[in-house]
Amino acid sequence: xxxxxxxxxxxxxxxxxxxxxxxxxxxxxxxxxxxxxxxxxxxxxxxxxxxxxxxxxxxxxxxxxxxxxxxxxxxxxxxxxxxxxxxxxxxxxxxxxxxxxxxxxxxxxxxxxxxxxxxxxxxxxxxxxxxxxxxxxxxxxxxxxxxxxxxxxxxxxxxxxxxxxxxxxxxxxxxxxxxxxxxxxxxxxxxxxxxxxxxxxxxxxxxxxxxxxxxxxxxxxxxxxxxxxxxxxxxxxxxxxxxxxxxxxxxxxxxxxxxxxxxxxxxxxxxxxxxxxxxxxxxxxxxxxxxxxxxxxxxxxxxxxxxxxxxxxxxxxxxxxxxxx
Numbered sequence: 001x002x003x004x005x006x007x008x009x010x011x012x013x014x015x016x017x018x019x020x021x022x023x024x025x026x027x028x029x030x031x032x033x034x035x036x037x038x039x040x041x042x043x044x045x046x047x048x049x050x051x052x053x054x055x056x057x058x059x060x061x062x063x064x065x066x067x068x069x070x071x072x073x074x075x076x077x078x079x080x081x082x083x084x085x086x087x088x089x090x091x092x093x094x095x096x097x098x099x100x101x102x103x104x105x106x107x108x109x110x111x112x113x114x115x116x117x118x119x120x121x122x123x124x125x126x127x128x129x130x131x132x133x134x135x136x137x138x139x140x141x142x143x144x145x146x147x148x149x150x151x152x153x154x155x156x157x158x159x160x161x162x163x164x165x166x167x168x169x170x171x172x173x174x175x176x177x178x179x180x181x182x183x184x185x186x187x188x189x190x191x192x193x194x195x196x197x198x199x200x201x202x203x204x205x206x207x208x209x210x211x212x213x214x215x216x217x218x219x220x221x222x223x224x225x226x227x228x229x230x231x232x233x234x235x236x237x238x239x240x241x242x243x244x245x246x247x248x249x250x251x252x253x254x255x256x257x258x259x260x261x262x263x264x265x266x267x268x269x270x271x272x273x274x275x276x277x278x279x280x281x282x283x284x285x286x287x288x289x290x291x292x293x294x295x296x297x298x299x300x301x302x303x304x305x306x307x308x309x310x311x312x313x314x315x316x317x318x319x320x321x322x323x324x325x
Contacts, residue, residue, distance in 0.1 A: 064138060066101065066175065068123055068159060069093040071136045071145065082143045084136075085163035091145070093138060098126045101137065102156070106173055106180040109162065111312055113182045116169045117162050118144050124156035137161060140175040142168045183311060186303055189217030192315045194297040197278070200322040203288050207281040211299055213315050214274045223301035224264040225277065231259030233283035238298040238314075241285050245320070246294040255284045281321070290325040294318060 064080055072079055072092045079092030102123030109115045120137060137144045137159055146161030163169075169180045190213050197208040215221050228235040233255055241251035269275050277299070287293060299315040 064093070065096070065099065066139050067096050068098045068101065068120075068126070068135055068137050068146075068148075070095045070097055071134045082138065082141075085142050085144055085165065085168045086161075088164075091136070091143065093136060093143070095127070097135065098124045100124050100156075101139070101176075102158070104172075104176045104178055106169060106176075106178060108169075108181060108183045111183055111185075113166055113169075115162065115164055116172075116180065117160065118146070118172060120146075120159040122156045123148075123159050124151070124154070126151060126155045126157060128155070135159060139172050142171050144172075181308075184309065186221075186305060186309065186311050187217065187219050188215070188221050188303070188313075190214060190221070190315065191216055192317045194295070194317040194319040196319060196321055200324050201287075202324050203290070204286060205282070207287070207321055209279055209281055209295070209297065209319065209321075211277045211279065211297070211315065212274055213269070213276075213299075215269045215271050218271055220271070221267075221269040221301075221303060222305065223267050223269075223303050225267050225275075225301075226262050226264035228259050228262060230262035232256035233259075234262075234279060235259050236300055237279050238300070239281060239284050240296040241281075241287075241321075242294050243289070243291060245292050251285045251287070251293065253284050254286055287321070287323045290323045293321045293323065295321055 064082070070093075072094050079094045081090050081092050083089070084091050100123055102120040105117075105119040105121070107117050107119075109117050118137065123137075135146055135148050137146055142163070144161035144163045146159040148157045148159045151157050166180075173180045193212045193214075195210045195212065197210060201207050226234075226236070235257060239253075242248055243251060267275055281295065285293075296318050297316065301313050301315065303311040303313060
């Protein structure tokens with residue numbers, strides 16, 4: 001601890017831990033004067049008050065029981081402030097709506113196993129006066145914002161929420177004595193080819209490409225083709241275009257991305273079999289100037305297996321599109 005020129009100890013520690021050390025060592029510097037006695041009493045009162053507040057806050061967070069709560073913005077004057085497990089933003093839990101968390105299901109929604117979906121089936125029973133649809137499950141310090149369904153005749157409901165982090169998933173799984181369902185690479189191998197249907201195209205004409213996917217692995221590849229095409233274009237596809245081969249600027253996407261789902265068909269691609277699908281790239285870009293454009297092409301598939309395992313993949317490749325003068 002530093003000292004001032006007159007021998008008075010400095011009270012500007014760098015962190016809270018050092019402030020605790022200052023509190024313990026303070027009395028070694030106390031003189032017999034009334035002034036010092038007064039300062040000591042005042043300082044000790046302030047320190048004890050701060051310690052009491054910190055202990056109280058820690059106890060509140062630690063003692064918050066597991067359950068389903070109504071939630072409010074962090075601007076609210078009431079409630080317990082916790083951190084959302086999806087966005088890491090603060091949020092305030094209000095009323096405890098239900099202590100029963102129902103039957104849990106915890107499934108990874110990303111290949112890296114850092115995003116999860118938590119389903120609490122038949123949670124409840126809920127309070128009779130429940131009105132809010134904004135709910136959160138609080139489970140051993142993990143706050144999962146969810147959407148509840150209509151209550152049944154037993155005042156029970158199913159809550160579904162999404163959150164991030166394998167660490168949070170392990171905490172939730174431990175609280176329920178379950179194991180999270182993690183994703184594993186299915187071992188598939190493919191060759192992907194993107195081919196323009198003509199050697200060159202007129203400006204502003206439809207530009208048709210053909211996607212060809214061949215299964216060169218030893219396992220079946222199962223996925224859904226469709227489900228995002230009820231709109232101006234099929235959003236299972238995605239593209240990036242650059243002018244002047246790949247040396248020019250990126251071409252802006254001027255298409256309409258809005259879609260309302262659509263009918264999908266199940267595809268079972270066995271080893272050595274191929275899947276083909278055509279797409280009109282002019283629904284993404286308008287190539288008004290002549291030249292060669294390099295396209296980076298992607299087709300998103302969500303693979304599935306008989307045991308329910310999922311895996312996201314993008315069938316990606318590149319091709320050149322030539323626009324006539």
